[in-house]
Amino acid sequence: MSDLITADLVDLDLPAGDRREVVRSLAERLVEAGRVTDLDQFLADIEAREAQMPTGLDGGIGIPHCRSAAVTEPTLGFGRSSAGVDFGAEDGNPADLVFLIAAPEGGGSDHMTVLAALARRLVRKSFTGELRSVTDPAAAAGFIAKEVSA
Amino acid sequence: MRIVAVTACPTGIAHTYMAAEALEAAAEEAGHEIVVETQGSAGSTPLTAEQLAEADVAIFAADVEVRDKDRFAHLPQVSVGVKKAISGGDLLVAQAEEAVKNHVPAAAGAPAAATPAGAKAPTGPGAASKVRAWLMTGVSHVIPFVAAGGLLIALGFALGGYQINLPDDSPLYEQILDGGFSAGSITAWGALAFGIGSAAFGFLVPVLAGYIAYAMADRPALVPGFVGGAIAVTTGAGFLGGLVAGFVAGGLVMWIKTWRVPRALAGIMPVLVIPLLSTAVVGLLMYVIVGRPIALITEGLTNWLNGLSGTNAVLLGILLGLMMCFDMGGPVNKAAYTFAVAGLSTGSEGALTIMAAVMAAGMVPPLAMALATVVRKSLFSEVERENGRAAWLLGASFISEGAIPFAAADPFRVIPSIMAGGAVTGALSMALGATLRAPHGGVFVVPLMGNPLGFLVAVVVGTLVATALVVALKTFARRRPVVTEAAGTETVTERETVSA
Numbered sequence: 139m140s141d142l143i144t145a146d147l148v149d150l151d152l153p154a155g156d157r158r159e160v161v162r163s164l165a166e167r168l169v170e171a172g173r174v175t176d177l178d179q180f181l182a183d184i185e186a187r188e189a190q191m192p193t194g195l196d197g198g199i200g201i202p203h204c205r206s207a208a209v210t211e212p213t214l215g216f217g218r219s220s221a222g223v224d225f226g227a228e229d230g231n232p233a234d235l236v237f238l239i240a241a242p243e244g245g246g247s248d249h250m251t252v253l254a255a256l257a258r259r260l261v262r263k264s265f266t267g268e269l270r271s272v273t274d275p276a277a278a279a280g281f282i283a284k285e286v287s288a
Numbered sequence: 289m290r291i292v293a294v295t296a297c298p299t300g301i302a303h304t305y306m307a308a309e310a311l312e313a314a315a316e317e318a319g320h321e322i323v324v325e326t327q328g329s330a331g332s333t334p335l336t337a338e339q340l341a342e343a344d345v346a347i348f349a350a351d352v353e354v355r356d357k358d359r360f361a362h363l364p365q366v367s368v369g370v371k372k373a374i375s376g377g378d379l380l381v382a383q384a385e386e387a388v389k390n391h392v393p394a395a396a397g398a399p400a401a402a403t404p405a406g407a408k409a410p411t412g413p414g415a416a417s418k419v420r421a422w423l424m425t426g427v428s429h430v431i432p433f434v435a436a437g438g439l440l441i442a443l444g445f446a447l448g449g450y451q452i453n454l455p456d457d458s459p460l461y462e463q464i465l466d467g468g469f470s471a472g473s474i475t476a477w478g479a480l481a482f483g484i485g486s487a488a489f490g491f492l493v494p495v496l497a498g499y500i501a502y503a504m505a506d507r508p509a510l511v512p513g514f515v516g517g518a519i520a521v522t523t524g525a526g527f528l529g530g531l532v533a534g535f536v537a538g539g540l541v542m543w544i545k546t547w548r549v550p551r552a553l554a555g556i557m558p559v560l561v562i563p564l565l566s567t568a569v570v571g572l573l574m575y576v577i578v579g580r581p582i583a584l585i586t587e588g589l590t591n592w593l594n595g596l597s598g599t600n601a602v603l604l605g606i607l608l609g610l611m612m613c614f615d616m617g618g619p620v621n622k623a624a625y626t627f628a629v630a631g632l633s634t635g636s637e638g639a640l641t642i643m644a645a646v647m648a649a650g651m652v653p654p655l656a657m658a659l660a661t662v663v664r665k666s667l668f669s670e671v672e673r674e675n676g677r678a679a680w681l682l683g684a685s686f687i688s689e690g691a692i693p694f695a696a697a698d699p700f701r702v703i704p705s706i707m708a709g710g711a712v713t714g715a716l717s718m719a720l721g722a723t724l725r726a727p728h729g730g731v732f733v734v735p736l737m738g739n740p741l742g743f744l745v746a747v748v749v750g751t752l753v754a755t756a757l758v759v760a761l762k763t764f765a766r767r768r769p770v771v772t773e774a775a776g777t778e779t780v781t782e783r784e785t786v787s788a
Binding site for chain 1 (some may be wrong): 298299300301302303304305308309310313326328329330351371374401482
C-alpha cells in the first residue's frame with residue numbers, strides 16, 4: 139500500500155472557482171496518480187456525500203470525501219486556495235484548506251485506519267497551522283504522511 | 289467526571305474521528321476522563337462494560353443512529369450532530385457537566401440538548417459507582433410526596449391547631465375523621481388535611497426505598513424495595529433505614545437476575561420468583577437484622593437522655609439539636625423528640641426549655657435547605673429547587689421531613705451541615721431560655737411560647753450556620769470547572785491541543 143498522499147497530490151495554489159471546480163481539479167490529480175479509476179463516478183459520489191450535509195468546517199476547512207467504487211486505495215488530495223472555496227461551513231467562512239479524502243468502497247478497516255488518523259489530525263490547530271505555512275508540495279505531503287503514520 | 293462518547297457520521301471516514309479527537313481534547317482540557325467509541329469505517333472498539341458502568345455521562349455526536357444505544361440508558365445524555373462536536377467540543381463537554389448536574393431520572397427540567405434517560409441498572413461490574421444515580425431516582429420520586437404531604441400537614445396544623453395530632457395513641461384528627469366529617473367545622477377541615485397529609489407521608493420512606501431498588505434492578509425490585517421501606521417505617525428505622533432497604537433490595541434483585549435458571553422457570557422469574565424471594569429476604573433483614581437493633585438504639589438513647597437530667601442546659605441543647613437533625617423522623621430524631629414530649633407532662637421549666645430547643649432544632653433542616661436552594665441555585669437540580677420552595681413552609685411548621693430529599697440525595701454533605709445548624713439552634717434556644725408547652729406546631733405556636741424572640745433567633749442563626757456549611761461542602765467537594773467559551777471560529781490562534 140502506498141502513502142496516503144504524495145507531492146503530486148498536493149496543489150498549494152488551487153485555481154479559483156466554486157466547490158465543484160476545485161474538487162474536480164484536485165480529483166484529476168487522483169486520477170493521474172491512478173488512484174481514482176473513473177472521475178465522473180468519483181465526483182458523483184463526492185457530490186452525493188456533499189448533498190447529505192456540507193463538509194465545510196468552521197475555521198476555513200473543507201473536507202469533501204466519499205467512499206467510492208472508483209477509488210483504488212485510501213488517498214488524500216490536499217489543496218490550498220488563496221481565494222477561498224465555500225464548502226458550506228456553519229461559520230460561513232470559505233475554506234482555504236481543502237482535503238479531498240477518497241476511500242475505496244469495500245475497504246477493510248485496516249485500510250481505513252490511516253484515514254481515521256488523518257481525520258483526527260484535522261482538528262488539531264498545530265496540524266492545520268503547519269499546512270497553512272508550508273511552501274512546498276513535497277514538504278506538505280511529507281508532513282502529512284509523517285503525521286498520519288505516527 | 290468520566291465521560292463516554294460515541295461519534296458517528298454517514299461516511300464513517302472523517303467526521304467520526306474528527307469529533308472523537310475534538311472531544312478528547314476538550315475533555316482533557318476540562319480535566320475529565322473520556323473514552324470515545326468511534327462507530328466509523330476503521331472499525332470501532334466497543335466501550336467495555338466497566339467503562340460504561342463507571343461513566344457519569346454519555347455524549348453522542350452522531351448524524352446516524354448510534355448503535356446499541358441502550359447500553360447508555362443509565363446515564364445522563366447529551367446528543368448533538370457530529371459537527372457540533374468538532375466545532376465546539378468544549379461547549380459540548382460543558383453541556384455534559386450541566387447534564388450530570390441536572391440529571392434527575394424520569395423528571396423534566398434538563399437543558400434542551402440533554403436527554404435525561406431513566407436510570408436503569410447498568411450492565412457489568414463497577415455498579416457501586418452508580419450509587420448517586422440510584423439515589424437520585426429514589427429522591428426524585430419522593431419529592432412530590434414530601435411536598436404534598438408536608439403542605440397538607442402544615443395546613444392541618446394551621447386549621448386544627450397543634451392538638452390535631454394529640455394524644456399519641458388516639459390523635460384528635462383520627463377521632464374527628466372517625467366520627468364523621470363536619471364541613472362546618474374548621475377543625476374538621478384541619479383534621480382532614482392532616483389525615484391526608486399523614487397518609488402521603490406514610491409513603492415517603494417506602495417510595496424512597498422502592499425507587500432506589502427500581503433504579504438498580506428494574507421492576508422486579510419494586511416490591512422488595514417498597515416492602516422494605518414500609519418495614520423501615522413500622523420498625524421506626526426512618527429514612528436511613530429506607531435507604532438501606534432500597535439498596536439491599538436492589539442489590540439482591542441484581543444478584544438474583546444473574547442466576548442461571550432452567551428455561552421453564554425463566555418465564556416466571558420477573559413476575560413471581562424474584563419478587564417473592566427478594567421480598568421475603570429483605571423483609572426478614574429489615575425486621576430482624578435492622579429492626580431489632582434500631583429498637584434497642586432508640587430505647588438506649590431514650591434511657592441515656594433521661595439519665596442526663598441535670599446536665600448543663602446548653603450542652604443538652606447541643607446534643608438534642610444534633611439528634612433532631614441526624615435522621616429527620618428516624619430513631620435518633622424520635623428518641624430526642626420523645627424525650628422532650630415526655631418531659632412536658634412534668635410541666636417543669638426545664639422540660640419546657642427542652643421542648644422549645646427540640647422544636648427549634650427540628651425546624652432547621654428544611655429551612656436551611658430551602659435557603660441553600662435560593663442562595664446557591666446552581667448546586668441543586670431543578671426538582672430539588674422546587675422541593676426547596678415547599679421546604680420553607682415545612683420548616684416553619686416543624687416538619688423536619690422536608691429535608692429528607694436533600695439528605696437522601698447527598699447524605700455525607702447535607703446531614704453533617706444540618707446537624708451543626710441544629711446544635712447551634714438547640715444551644716441558643718436553651719441559653720436564651722425559650723419555653724414551649726406544645727409538642728408541635730412550628731411558627732403556629734410561637735404566640736404560646738416563653739421568650740418567642742429568643743426561639744426565633746435560635747432558629748434563624750442555626751439555619752444560617754447550616755446553610756453556610758451545606759453550600760461550602762457542596763461547593764468544595766464537587767469540582768466546578770469554569771465553563772469555557774464555545775470553540776471560536778479562528779483556527780490558528782486558538783489553543784494548541786496535544787499533537788502526535
